[in-house]
Amino acid sequence: MSSSRIIRASKGEIIKMTSALGDPMMDRRLNWPSTALFNTISNNIDGEGLAPSVKRSIELGMEQENHVSFFKTFLSLTHLFSFQVCCSCDSDCSTNANCECLKMARLMNETFGGDLIVHGQPIDNPASDEKKMYWDKPRFVCGPRCTCRKDCSLNAIQNIDMNQTKKFEILRTDGKGFCLYANFDADEGTPIASFNGELVGPGEVKKDMDVHQYSLQVIANDDPFWRVLSKCKSMDKEYKDQLKKAYRSTVFVNPLKKGNFTRMTSHSCDPNMEILRVFQGGVSPADLRVIFVATKAIKAGDELTFNYGDDYVEEHLGTCLCDKCKEERRRSNKRKIEDTTRVLRSQAKKQCT
Secondary structure, X not given: OOOOOOOOOOEOOOOOEEEOOOOHHHHOHHHOOHHHOOEEEOOOEEOOOOOHXXXXXHHHHOOHHHOOOOEEEEOOEEEEOOOEOOOOOOOOHHHOOOOHHHHHHHHHHHHHOOOOOOOOOOOOOHHHOHHHHHHHOOEEEOOOOOOOOOOOOOOOXXXXXXXXXXXXXXXXXXXXXXXXXXXXXXXXXXXXXXXXXXXXXXXXXXOOHHHHHHOEEEEOOOOOXXXXXXXXXXXXXXXXXXXXXXXXXXXXXXXXXEEOHHHHOEEOOOOOEEEEEEEEOEOOHHHEEEEEEEOOOEOOOOEOEEOOOHHHHHHHHOOOOOHHHHHHHHHHHHHHHHHXXXXXXXXXXXXXO
């Protein structure tokens, strides 16, 4: 465990977990697998194995005097800063051409494509190109340090952190283990939840198989986000240098011991969610969140799923238990039975003649 964390963890809502296997002994919490037990947090925190540049960029991004905006007034002169982008607006940022967050959101969209994320409006469908959407099309929204109104349209993912105990439940009923279910309806393109955990380096993922299976990579070597930072000409030199190094390192979100309910999201080859990287009110690794977005309409009672990727399925799952694969196996078995029946009937006819 890290002796001194930079980011303070905030306790998250605890989602009800139920084991209903039908075996009283197996259903007792005392006998649950160790991977089912974790501390709930509502934000990412720094963990072990991070590159020095990642830790330093997080520290610089959290300095109080750099939280307001790109623009600060001192002795009647305007100096340009860009540690945190969080805005100083008092209205709806999406209609304020001078809003620092809106400027960054537009810069990211001009660089990577995609639409602005606006509260109450669907996000353009990430299912069209899953991997490209995650790595090459990050987005930017207002965050909790912004001074804009709570109903600001650019504060677009605020709902995912509200009323979680009512919106979700975790249930174990079969060989798949604990699975996450929705208690609400959601349209395609709706932000559903965030994937929270400890920000860790690659060494932490490699040395523990459980961490490896649960973690998601959030920053890759030579991350494309650097293309945006390179356009911020007014950025403080030290911060820009540290961010440049940070976004050329490797960072994972590890939810194994400290995370939230989304760590129970199952794999599916035909998922109803996809993941999207969203920067919330800043550009440091601490401001980067992994958001689940609905790729199709979700109904109350639906299991929530996303595609872990072919490599994961082949390496860890063996036989996939998602509904799509189970249906394909059922049809395949049915065809085999029908083919076998036809062969036996043909052989029987030949024997009769």
